[in-house]
Structures are given as structure tokens and as C-alpha cells.
Amino acid sequence: MTLVEKLFYVLIVLALVIINGCSIEGEATTVTIDSIDAEEVLTLDSDADVFQYEGVVYKANIDWVEELSLTKDVQIGEIKTKNDANTEFKDEMSNKLPVGAKIFSTKERGDILIVESDGTIKKYLAIVEG
Numbered sequence: 001m002t003l004v005e006k007l008f009y010v011l012i013v014l015a016l017v018i019i020n021g022c023s024i025e026g027e028a029t030t031v032t033i034d035s036i037d038a039e040e041v042l043t044l045d046s047d048a049d050v051f052q053y054e055g056v057v058y059k060a061n062i063d064w065v066e067e068l069s070l071t072k073d074v075q076i077g078e079i080k081t082k083n084d085a086n087t088e089f090k091d092e093m094s095n096k097l098p099v100g101a102k103i104f105s106t107k108e109r110g111d112i113l114i115v116e117s118d119g120t121i122k123k124y125l126a127i128v129e130g
Helices: 003-023 038-044
Strands: 050-053 056-060 072-078 102-106 112-117 120-129
Touching (some): 038 050, 038 056, 072 112
Antiparallel strands (some): 056 120, 102 112
């Protein structure tokens, strides 16, 4: 058997192994990340500064987030109601921010929003569980 014939057979065997390996069905693993609600966040930290936007709770005063250099992008919403009496939150509701505070996306990260109110800028991280 010549070298070319040996290489040909090796390539055929290799192709069969690859094709067979690709057709083996395994169990798929699905990982989901769900947001937690304001009640859970406030249970863990009763003094937390939070608001809800599009079903996600965002929290301020997180040290590593404060250290980030972020650029304010477009305004995506504003605080419409304030709720400091209970933990039932709806979108655009805050427990500490005043009504009318403007919510902005950031150019660098999708999980951090910037809120501007009375000349003050705060960074809020999306609180999720996975």
C-alpha cells in the first residue's frame, strides 16, 4: 500500500469519526438568568436604593460599579412613581429617586443604567439571579 493510499484511508476513517461524533445526541443544558424582584432585593438590604425598568430591578451604590467610567447614552425612560411604603414595584418606579428622574442607557454596558436627577448622576446595576 502506498503512502497516498494510507493517507486516503486515514482521512476516510477520520471523516467517519467526525460525522459519527456530530450525530451523537446529548442532553441539552439550558441556563436562564431571571431577574429578582424588589422585595427580594429589599429583604437582603432594606436601605437599598432601587428602581424597576422593563421588569428588572436596578440597584445603586455598588462599589465596583461606582469605580467604572461610563458614558451616558440615550434617555430610555424616567421615574414615574415613588414607592417607599412597600416592596410591590412596577416599571419606572423607585423607592428613593424622585419622580421625573431621567433614566439613560450607557454606551459601555447593557446591565448598568445611569439616572440623572437634580444635577446628580447615579449608576444602577441590574440585579439578576442565575
